[in-house]
Amino acid sequence: MAAAETLYDVIRRQGITRRSFTKFCSLTAASLGFGPGAATAMAEALETKERVPVIWMHGLECTCCSESFIRSAHPLVKDVVLSMISLDYDDTIMAAAGHQAEAILKETKEKYKGKYILAVEGNPPLNEDGMFCIDGGKPFVEKLKWMAEDAMAIIAWGACASWGCVQAANPNPTQATPIDKVILDKPIIKVPGCPPIAEVMTGVVTFITTFGKLPELDRQGRPKMFYSQRIHDKCYRRPHFDAGQFVEEWDDEGARKGSCLYKMGCKGPTTYNACSTVRWNGGVSFPIQSGHGCIGCSEDGFWDNGSFYDRLTNLHQFGVEANADKVGMTAAGIVGGVIAAHAAVTAFKRVTTKREKADAS
Amino acid sequence: MTIQTPNGFTLDNSGKRIVVDPVTRIEGHMRVEVNVDENNIIRNAVSTGTMWRGIEVILKNRDPRDAWAFTERICGVCTGTHALTSVRAVENALGITIPDNANSIRNLMQLALQVHDHVVHFYHLHALDWVDVISAISADPKATSALAQSVSDWPLSSPGYFKDIQTRLRKFVESGQLGPFKNGYWGNASYKLPPEANLMAVVHYLEALDFQKEIVKIHTIFGGKNPHPNWLVGGVPCPINIDGTGAVGAINMERLNMVTSIIDQIIEFNDKVYVPDIMAIGSFYKDWLYGGGLSGKNVLAYGDVPEHVNDYSEASLKLPRGAIINGNLVEVLPVDHEDPEQIQEFVTHSWYKYPDETKGLHPWDGVTEPHYELGPNAKGTKTNIEQLDEAAKYSWIKAPRWRGHAMEVGPLARWVVGYAQNKAEFKDPIEKVLKDLGLPVSALFSTLGRTAARALESSWAGHQMRYFRNKLIANIRAGDLSTAHVDKWKPETWPKEVRGVGFTEAPRGALAHWIKIKDGKIDNYQCVVPTTWNGSPRDPAGNIGAFEASLMDTPMSDPTQPLEILRTIHSFDPCLACSTHVMSPDGQEMAKVQVR
Numbered sequence A: 001m002a003a004a005e006t007l008y009d010v011i012r013r014q015g016i017t018r019r020s021f022t023k024f025c026s027l028t029a030a031s032l033g034f035g036p037g038a039a040t041a042m043a044e045a046l047e048t049k050e051r052v053p054v055i056w057m058h059g060l061e062c063t064c065c066s067e068s069f070i071r072s073a074h075p076l077v078k079d080v081v082l083s084m085i086s087l088d089y090d091d092t093i094m095a096a097a098g099h100q101a102e103a104i105l106k107e108t109k110e111k112y113k114g115k116y117i118l119a120v121e122g123n124p125p126l127n128e129d130g131m132f133c134i135d136g137g138k139p140f141v142e143k144l145k146w147m148a149e150d151a152m153a154i155i156a157w158g159a160c161a162s163w164g165c166v167q168a169a170n171p172n173p174t175q176a177t178p179i180d181k182v183i184l185d186k187p188i189i190k191v192p193g194c195p196p197i198a199e200v201m202t203g204v205v206t207f208i209t210t211f212g213k214l215p216e217l218d219r220q221g222r223p224k225m226f227y228s229q230r231i232h233d234k235c236y237r238r239p240h241f242d243a244g245q246f247v248e249e250w251d252d253e254g255a256r257k258g259s260c261l262y263k264m265g266c267k268g269p270t271t272y273n274a275c276s277t278v279r280w281n282g283g284v285s286f287p288i289q290s291g292h293g294c295i296g297c298s299e300d301g302f303w304d305n306g307s308f309y310d311r312l313t314n315l316h317q318f319g320v321e322a323n324a325d326k327v328g329m330t331a332a333g334i335v336g337g338v339i340a341a342h343a344a345v346t347a348f349k350r351v352t353t354k355r356e357k358a359d360a361s
Numbered sequence B: 001m002t003i004q005t006p007n008g009f010t011l012d013n014s015g016k017r018i019v020v021d022p023v024t025r026i027e028g029h030m031r032v033e034v035n036v037d038e039n040n041i042i043r044n045a046v047s048t049g050t051m052w053r054g055i056e057v058i059l060k061n062r063d064p065r066d067a068w069a070f071t072e073r074i075c076g077v078c079t080g081t082h083a084l085t086s087v088r089a090v091e092n093a094l095g096i097t098i099p100d101n102a103n104s105i106r107n108l109m110q111l112a113l114q115v116h117d118h119v120v121h122f123y124h125l126h127a128l129d130w131v132d133v134i135s136a137i138s139a140d141p142k143a144t145s146a147l148a149q150s151v152s153d154w155p156l157s158s159p160g161y162f163k164d165i166q167t168r169l170r171k172f173v174e175s176g177q178l179g180p181f182k183n184g185y186w187g188n189a190s191y192k193l194p195p196e197a198n199l200m201a202v203v204h205y206l207e208a209l210d211f212q213k214e215i216v217k218i219h220t221i222f223g224g225k226n227p228h229p230n231w232l233v234g235g236v237p238c239p240i241n242i243d244g245t246g247a248v249g250a251i252n253m254e255r256l257n258m259v260t261s262i263i264d265q266i267i268e269f270n271d272k273v274y275v276p277d278i279m280a281i282g283s284f285y286k287d288w289l290y291g292g293g294l295s296g297k298n299v300l301a302y303g304d305v306p307e308h309v310n311d312y313s314e315a316s317l318k319l320p321r322g323a324i325i326n327g328n329l330v331e332v333l334p335v336d337h338e339d340p341e342q343i344q345e346f347v348t349h350s351w352y353k354y355p356d357e358t359k360g361l362h363p364w365d366g367v368t369e370p371h372y373e374l375g376p377n378a379k380g381t382k383t384n385i386e387q388l389d390e391a392a393k394y395s396w397i398k399a400p401r402w403r404g405h406a407m408e409v410g411p412l413a414r415w416v417v418g419y420a421q422n423k424a425e426f427k428d429p430i431e432k433v434l435k436d437l438g439l440p441v442s443a444l445f446s447t448l449g450r451t452a453a454r455a456l457e458s459s460w461a462g463h464q465m466r467y468f469r470n471k472l473i474a475n476i477r478a479g480d481l482s483t484a485h486v487d488k489w490k491p492e493t494w495p496k497e498v499r500g501v502g503f504t505e506a507p508r509g510a511l512a513h514w515i516k517i518k519d520g521k522i523d524n525y526q527c528v529v530p531t532t533w534n535g536s537p538r539d540p541a542g543n544i545g546a547f548e549a550s551l552m553d554t555p556m557s558d559p560t561q562p563l564e565i566l567r568t569i570h571s572f573d574p575c576l577a578c579s580t581h582v583m584s585p586d587g588q589e590m591a592k593v594q595v596r
Helices: A007-013 A018-031 A038-048 A064-069 A077-084 A098-111 A140-148 A158-162 A198-211 A238-242 A253-257 A329-348 B055-059 B064-072 B081-094 B100-129 B134-138 B141-151 B159-174 B195-215 B217-223 B253-283 B411-420 B424-437 B447-477 B530-534 B546-551 B563-570
Strands: A052-058 A085-090 A116-121 A151-157 A188-191 B002-004 B010-012 B016-020 B030-036 B042-049 B299-301 B304-306 B317-319 B322-324 B343-346 B379-381 B384-387 B399-402 B497-506 B509-518 B521-528
Touching: A052 A098, A052 A140, A052 A198, A064 A158, A064 A198, A077 A085, A077 A198, A077 B195, A085 A098, A098 A140, A116 A140, A116 A158, A140 A151, A151 A158, A151 A198, A158 A188, A188 A198, B010 B042, B016 B384, B016 B563, B030 B546, B030 B563, B042 B546, B042 B563, B055 B064, B055 B521, B064 B081, B064 B509, B064 B521, B081 B100, B081 B497, B081 B509, B100 B195, B100 B217, B100 B253, B100 B304, B100 B447, B100 B563, B134 B159, B134 B195, B141 B159, B141 B195, B141 B253, B159 B195, B195 B217, B195 B253, B217 B253, B253 B424, B253 B447, B299 B411, B299 B509, B304 B497, B322 B411, B411 B424, B411 B447, B411 B509, B424 B447, B509 B530, B521 B530, B530 B546, B546 B563
Parallel strands: A052 A085, A052 A116, A116 A151, A151 A188
Antiparallel strands: B002 B010, B016 B030, B030 B042, B299 B322, B304 B317, B343 B399, B379 B384, B497 B509, B509 B521
16 A cells, blocks of 8 residues: 555645644534544544545535536646545546445445535425435435534535525425535535536635635635625726616627626626636636626525516615616715725624524524 | 336346446436346336426526526536527527527537537546446556557557556555545456556546536637526627727637637547547447447437527528437438427326326426325335335336337437438448447447447537637628627517427437416426436336336346446436426416425
8 A cells, every 4th residue: 555645744735834733623623513532533534544535415406516616727626536635425426326335425424434524516305305306215315414414514515505596496396405404513614606616616625625724704604715705896897887888788889898787687796706806617707708797696595586687776785876877987986985895894894614503593 | 027018128027126326427316226137137127317306397487588597507517508498499489589690609609518518428427337447557558558549649648648647546546545436346347448448548537527628618708607608588698899999808809719729629639539439448349239228219309500590490400300210210200399299298107296197298288296106016115215116106207208109319319310311421420430340230229329429429519610610700700790689688579478499409319498478477487308308217108218228138247236227327428407397387386295
């Protein structure tokens, strides 16, 4: 057996001190509710075990999150899978099926108790006793709860796992339910989007393996590094919004010149995501750059906020009446000022990395 | 007990029952049960869709212009193809035309999806059914290089290149953490490749993983992102501005150059890696010609990729259209989506209720009421299924039929129809493959044939992309910059009550959406999807579906390892999220059930 690089080796190679590493183990052990001594056991495990086992389960979903994940340009997914994590279970790409696949779950749960990451794509439906999503002959929700019991942390991939997404849109016939409404006692990192940006997904995973800690989360459980600002805040068409230059009809002169898509229903002003900075597919473009408004796919309940082409009318955060005709030269100064103030307030908000039980009820 | 099905299969469920759940390396959730006789040959097959999301129920009363975004989320693997089908259905209902440039751009996006889906399917969802990863570690890099150079002039083929990747693979395996390769069926007698061919295929698995992310940039350019790019009723959302003020934010020369470059790479990858790999791997499996199922009997294709804008007639479609029944290749029958006698769905063996379950219903008249129950001979409990009872209801997939026949759809179905119509662009490549492998035409109707047809189609699609890229440039050069028609954008311009149908050829096969619009809102939305056809359960007459038929009479090397089952089921590239779709015409409320 050749000596493979352990996770601890990877962490140390990134310049993380021994002290920080043990602190990470203590915090994780505490957040998992383990007793004293668990942190030492965990540190020892990470020093001797190789790559962090990741179990990637699928509930009701469309697999767009997996597809996005493999689009990652930096790091390449082959490097993530071969060198950074141990993706021991993922329905979409694993060689094994049936009972050979199920055996991996059982083995991981026992062998890596408290040391594996559970990544969830999709969500469990609760109607029909959970049998709108059957996995191994049983309701998916059962399997999810069972694997969550011994996970170190849970990553909720995409809008399905984070909020419910399309199958949870009104009237939600299957009672599709986000992960944090089913799993109440584990740290859950929400990485919303339909799907999330590839480099955001691999960024979250490699942050954990590189810095040996979970990323700082906002009050909704999203990594701040990617979800703390609106698309609108960083949109390259923002000057056109401020100047009152809008696309009025598809393919009109404004569209061809790259004016603001606000009047075409763009949800950029109310959507927190990294699209206008990180962009998509290795930075090639993002929805607004390719001429369609943002549909707000990383926001909770985005399917039920009226048509994607309805103009936003709830821009209260700008301190102006939400009327594009008034948002223009005259309002630009006011809007800019309000946003600056808003940003300052946001910066001073208390950080919570642990979800409160109240949120999960 | 032995049953003779109307579509020509002898089912015998007396032997040992084998259950595969979850079926992995597919989209969504699926279960397969088979019975094997004393020689481990499959004598009975039961395939089950094990998920239902209810997207059409959710679409009721929404804005038809939004439907593309909802239906696009039916599937993130064939991302975009439902959206295209949806905008076509809405445009068909409302009489909306699109500009010529939009037709070219939509074709480019659809063809990019075909290529992407086929490449990822073969290398990442299917190859491990033919390729033994662990065997690759014992390959000789020099011999691997010689093999690679004998089948293709792809430049990444030196002994050192193969040796480096093999070293990395060996280190990975020796770490004891096998990741996605854990618990695979390595060493199973049904793996036939020598170590060198295995190593070449594993290396290309990794190359394809790198390359697939480039293919989809076509979607990103025109649709802003992938998965799930943006579409538009009336055209495409991306404006064209070649050299005017603000061109930098529109489809301009730089963007078109990127499209051109990606198409060049696609053509090269298909011709130098994907197709040669299929030929090389196929040459070692020439005596494994199981899995034909319905492909030599009943196939269905709707056709797609319109040459002429707003013309969806057979003459305008570059992918073939038609139905073949009982293996009669001499007569390709016409298909009409609006004829209530042609496409019907049955629920006798599906977890839904109809007022009269002996009859099928056309999608415009569909009825839906989920009704989950296990048959009297099922084993286990309602929430812990050990064995299904296929004589009763057993799947979340309905059973669509064309004039009463179970049909196979997909790349092989399309290419068989094209072959039967004597279209050279389909017939010639098929004949070349058969000739090069020294196989008769009958070999086409097999698991391997399905897999080969997909590769040929990927190659075909790459060249079609070049054609439509040129068409787009020529049209822009002629002074046409239009990408959207907006005269019927506003709901107040629409008739009070209309209905329409839109269709495409998704990577996995024939796809159509039927829509009814009333007072500016969706009144009824129904999708019949490739995997609904292929993965369908039995119907009232007892016909088995394409997945089930394809498994029949296949020998298993080791009945404790479902390798052959996976091999054949994967050749269809199942998409279960797509497959289960239903909507009641009056939007009746779903059955109320106890919530835990």
